[in-house]
Amino acid sequence: MEEIFVIIFGLIIGSFLNVVIYRIPLNKSLIRPGSYCASCNTPVKPFDNIPVLSFIFLGGRCRKCKVKIPIIHPIIEIFTAFAFWLSFIWFFEYSIHYTVFTMLFLAILIALTFIDLFHMILPDELTLGGAIIFLIYSFFNQGISALDSFGTAFGGALFFAGLYFFYLKVRKVEGLGFGDVKMMLFLGAYLGMVKTVVAIMLASFSGLIVGIFFIIFYKKDLKYALPFGTFLGLGSFLSLFWGENIMLFIRSVVVG
Ligand SMILES: [Zn+2]
Numbered sequence: 001m002e003e004i005f006v007i008i009f010g011l012i013i014g015s016f017l018n019v020v021i022y023r024i025p026l027n028k029s030l031i032r033p034g035s036y037c038a039s040c041n042t043p044v045k046p047f048d049n050i051p052v053l054s055f056i057f058l059g060g061r062c063r064k065c066k067v068k069i070p071i072i073h074p075i076i077e078i079f080t081a082f083a084f085w086l087s088f089i090w091f092f093e094y095s096i097h098y099t100v101f102t103m104l105f106l107a108i109l110i111a112l113t114f115i116d117l118f119h120m121i122l123p124d125e126l127t128l129g130g131a132i133i134f135l136i137y138s139f140f141n142q143g144i145s146a147l148d149s150f151g152t153a154f155g156g157a158l159f160f161a162g163l164y165f166f167y168l169k170v171r172k173v174e175g176l177g178f179g180d181v182k183m184m185l186f187l188g189a190y191l192g193m194v195k196t197v198v199a200i201m202l203a204s205f206s207g208l209i210v211g212i213f214f215i216i217f218y219k220k221d222l223k224y225a226l227p228f229g230t231f232l233g234l235g236s237f238l239s240l241f242w243g244e245n246i247m248l249f250i251r252s253v254v255v256g
Contacts, residue, residue, distance in 0.1 A: 006088040007081045011051035013107055014080030018073050020111045024126070025119045040065035051077040072114070080110055086241060095142055102240070105134065105190050112183060113233030122179030122229045131185035144192035152188035152196050160184045176228045183229055187236050195236075195243035202235030202246070203228065 022038070023030055035044040042064040048054045055074045062069060087102040108130040116122050131153060134141075138149030160181040167176070188196050207226055214220045239246065 003085060003088065007085050010081030010084030010103075011077050013084070013103075014077035014110075015049070015051040015073075017080055017107060017111050017114075018076055021076070021114045021118070024111070024123050025115055025121060037062040037065060037067065039067035076110065076114065080107070083110070083237065090241060097140065098142060101134070101137055101141070101190075105130070105240070106237070108186070109233050109236055112186075113230050113237075116179070116227040116229030116233070120177070120225065120227050122177065122183050124182065127179060127182035127186050131182070131189050134186065134189035138189060141190075148192040149189050152191070152193045153185045154188070156184035156188040156196055156200075157181050180228050180232065183232060187232065191236060191239060191243070194247055195239040198243040198246050198250075199232065199235040199239040201250075202238055203231035206234060207231040 019030060019035065033043065035049055036042060037044065039062060042062065045063075048058060048063055052074045055069060058069070060069050060071065061067065083106045084103050087099050087106065091099040091102055108126050112122055112126050115126075135149060135153060138144065138146040141149065160176065161178075164176055164178060164181055184196075187199060191199060207228060210231075211226055214226075
């Protein structure tokens with residue numbers, strides 16, 4: 001029963017994240033106006049604004065102008081619900097506030113992942129805003145110590161800033177954006193050392209695979225920019241739940 005509530009809550013937050021992902025890069029208010037069709041500007045009626053279900057009933061099209069609603073909308077809603085459900089079954093027994101803050105972390109993470117994918121930017125409201133929230137929360141976080149949180153946030157950001165300036169100086173290109181540096185503050189503050197290291201490894205590995213794929217199949221060169229924040233988002237999601245196991249696995253492979 002509680003799980004049903006968590007899934008519905010996740011769908012609603014996912015629906016709000018669609019608004020965040022669409023409006024923040026356009027510098028539009030998140031509250032006013034209410035949802036409207038991006039094509040014909042018709043306000044969406046509350047009945048047509050139910051996560052996933054409305055999309056199915058409307059056949060994935062605007063009721064007025066019949067333009068296709070991007071399939072990514074219900075996907076983000078379902079994924080958010082899945083992520084919230086995972087947090088609930090994973091952490092609820094352990095700590096209620098840790099579960100709630102994990103959901104908040106995931107909501108910000110999902111927004112950053114998709115905004116970087118669509119726009120190649122990582123807005124300060126989310127990276128720095130998230131960093132402040134989770135640095136403060138580190139004093140109440142039972143998962144990691146405040147020292148781990150602050151150390152990983154600033155250590156990780158410093159490491160990425162180093163990479164950023166190294167690329168700029170040596171290769172005269174922006175290897176990664178400064179938004180990634182700020183995103184590290186946010187990730188490190190909540191994940192702590194072990195999970196952040198795993199997240200960066202997963203992000204680099206998946207980024208490399210996708211990069212090679214683009215070079216081979218789409219004839220892109222090495223300067224072709226990938227949204228690294230998206231890979232960091234994916235890596236962080238996996239690491240949040242399975243980071244310790246992944247680290248144990250890597251150790252067993254390396255040490256034998
Ligand atoms: Zn429309």
